[in-house]
Amino acid sequence: MSPSNLNRRDALKLLGAGSLLALGGLPALAATRGPRGRVVVVGGGFGGATAAKYLRRFGPDLEVTLVEPSERFTTCPFTNLYLAGLRTFESLGHGYDELRDRYGVRVVHDTAEDVDADAKTLRLSGGETLEWDRLVLSPGIDIRWGALEGYDEAAAEKAPHAWKAGPQTHLLKRQLEAMEDGGTFILVAPDNPFRCPPGPYERVSMVAAYFKQHKPRSKVLILDAKDAFSKQGVFQEGWREHYGEMIEWVGRSADGRVVRVDADALEVETEFGTIHKADVLNVVPPQQAGLIAHRAGTANDSGWVPIHPRTFESKQVPGIFVVGDATEAAPMPKSGFVANNQAKVAARAIVADLAGEAASEPRWANTCYSLIAPGWGISVANVYEVHDGQLREVPGSGGVSPAGAGREFRRREAEFGQGWYAAIAQDTWGTRPGG
Amino acid sequence: MNTQNQTGKKRNGPDAGIWVRMVIMLAALGVVVLTIRTLRPPADTEPDSPPAPATAPGAEEFAAKIEVMAQSCAACHGTDGALHTSIPPLAGKPALIMQSQLLAFREDQMPGATVMPRLARGYTEEELRALARHFAELPPGGTTRSTP
Ligand SMILES: Cc1cc2nc3c(=O)[nH]c(=O)nc-3n(C[C@H](O)[C@H](O)[C@H](O)COP(=O)(O)OP(=O)(O)OC[C@H]3O[C@@H](n4cnc5c(N)ncnc54)[C@H](O)[C@@H]3O)c2cc1C
Numbered sequence: 001m002s003p004s005n006l007n008r009r010d011a012l013k014l015l016g017a018g019s020l021l022a023l024g025g026l027p028a029l030a031a032t033r034g035p036r037g038r039v040v041v042v043g044g045g046f047g048g049a050t051a052a053k054y055l056r057r058f059g060p061d062l063e064v065t066l067v068e069p070s071e072r073f074t075t076c077p078f079t080n081l082y083l084a085g086l087r088t089f090e091s092l093g094h095g096y097d098e099l100r101d102r103y104g105v106r107v108v109h110d111t112a113e114d115v116d117a118d119a120k121t122l123r124l125s126g127g128e129t130l131e132w133d134r135l136v137l138s139p140g141i142d143i144r145w146g147a148l149e150g151y152d153e154a155a156a157e158k159a160p161h162a163w164k165a166g167p168q169t170h171l172l173k174r175q176l177e178a179m180e181d182g183g184t185f186i187l188v189a190p191d192n193p194f195r196c197p198p199g200p201y202e203r204v205s206m207v208a209a210y211f212k213q214h215k216p217r218s219k220v221l222i223l224d225a226k227d228a229f230s231k232q233g234v235f236q237e238g239w240r241e242h243y244g245e246m247i248e249w250v251g252r253s254a255d256g257r258v259v260r261v262d263a264d265a266l267e268v269e270t271e272f273g274t275i276h277k278a279d280v281l282n283v284v285p286p287q288q289a290g291l292i293a294h295r296a297g298t299a300n301d302s303g304w305v306p307i308h309p310r311t312f313e314s315k316q317v318p319g320i321f322v323v324g325d326a327t328e329a330a331p332m333p334k335s336g337f338v339a340n341n342q343a344k345v346a347a348r349a350i351v352a353d354l355a356g357e358a359a360s361e362p363r364w365a366n367t368c369y370s371l372i373a374p375g376w377g378i379s380v381a382n383v384y385e386v387h388d389g390q391l392r393e394v395p396g397s398g399g400v401s402p403a404g405a406g407r408e409f410r411r412r413e414a415e416f417g418q419g420w421y422a423a424i425a426q427d428t429w430g431t432r433p434g435g
Numbered sequence: 436m437n438t439q440n441q442t443g444k445k446r447n448g449p450d451a452g453i454w455v456r457m458v459i460m461l462a463a464l465g466v467v468v469l470t471i472r473t474l475r476p477p478a479d480t481e482p483d484s485p486p487a488p489a490t491a492p493g494a495e496e497f498a499a500k501i502e503v504m505a506q507s508c509a510a511c512h513g514t515d516g517a518l519h520t521s522i523p524p525l526a527g528k529p530a531l532i533m534q535s536q537l538l539a540f541r542e543d544q545m546p547g548a549t550v551m552p553r554l555a556r557g558y559t560e561e562e563l564r565a566l567a568r569h570f571a572e573l574p575p576g577g578t579t580r581s582t583p
Contacts, residue, residue: 054506337510344507345503348502348503360499363503363507363557365557367550381554382554383556394556394557397553397557398554398557399553415521416521416550418520418521419520419521420522422513422518423509423512423513423520424511430514
């Protein structure tokens, strides 16, 4: 296919026209609105849904197809609040109507089976084969079953990970509700890299919030494969403030690294042979890029996908762009915010690529809020850039909420966390808050 | 790297902080907001007017960069900065106010600020000014109006 003669100034006008597009569906067609081409996006989560929407905003003449098995996506963000009884599960679900009706994305509810990068096709489980000029993969993570001894799919039915939102989340909530007061909740935290670095620590905070209200004699124990974790200082300050001695964290050098799980006995064994017995056992296991990223040949031996940082095009397979948790993008964390930002940069790079232009210099932001107790929030925020061909934090930018900031500061960050959720859901799926 | 980034590092002079605080105070009274709102034509009256001619080498590249950069903000402020939540919207706010606020965030001169100083330090002053202009030109609430 030949890209139309779109110059940069036209492209800028088109970017501005994105808002018009959103107002009344697609504006009447002008001859040179942007490059033509077929882009297929795999995965309707944070990265994929954002990519599909912004491809159509940046390139109104592109044919964009989104492949996602479920008709309603439930976010991992705020599932911890669901466990604490602070959010309904339904309020975390988002559909694809707006992507389809307002942005003109073709949404196919199916699973991508295989990629042929030479023929530029994608085969779906249902039998359909899609042709593409550029392919975007945002499949999120898969659990590395068996990488932690004793932790396979059957074990997860007894000791849930709840690291993908869905039946696992409900299972963990039922177990917490069934536990007797005075019981022990153990969370097994993995080594880096993994989905949502502050996630395990927000998880135990929200479990403690539930215990404090309903089972105040219970204990929370974190067995960690690391010696430090995201926002550690302000997490631990908040734990002392709200939960006293209820939460205990054991880092790697204090024999916190779990090497074996016995899901039937709800027991775990650490590196130096200590056995811990849980009443509810939550294992956050080692992870890797979603299967389709491996099938496409984009993942390397680490299990993650190396990318060209400026565009997020796969280093291993040209023409395939990978975003979100599946990528090797340190120091960016594997967060929904980052997946959303990466998808926009990739969408713009694809439009530039199809128009025969160079991608502009990118910048990405991240803000991860964590809730420690109702009305007590903390955050980490950063801006990232490409420097000498590598991703890095912009020097002088970023940081964690200050220690000792006081009740009012924490209350406002808890409120901003709620605002963030509404905004990213709206920006990614176009759904209204709570809808 | 764009040469304009270097100029963005320059300070506004010794009085910038005071000026910034003054504008913010006026904004709080709503005076500046109302004045500028009435003087500024609605952003969408001339949708087909040609873009301003490039004035400096690299200006188009800079504009393209700002367009993509601005999309980052949507993850907290909604698509095109138009969503009202506990986090304020950006779309259609006067550029002058947003510029002074962003620069004050960057210089840590906004008491009680939370994440914005940490984020604003990731951009040059010139980029922040351009981002403010970008959002000022977008229709308030434009892209988040719920369809009937
Ligand atoms: C408990 C918890 C709390 C979190 N809290 C936050 C938070 O507060 N803030 C934040 O920014 N992030 C948070 N995260 C992280 C966030 O969930 C992830 O970073 C984000 O989901 C990554 O987006 P993604 O697009 O890479 O993957 P996902 O959002 O998981 O989307 C992947 C999609 O791809 C689909 N898919 C996979 N394979 C195929 C295939 N072969 N064919 C078709 N579709 C496929 C899946 O069905 C899925 O819908 C949290 C995570 C957890 C576990």
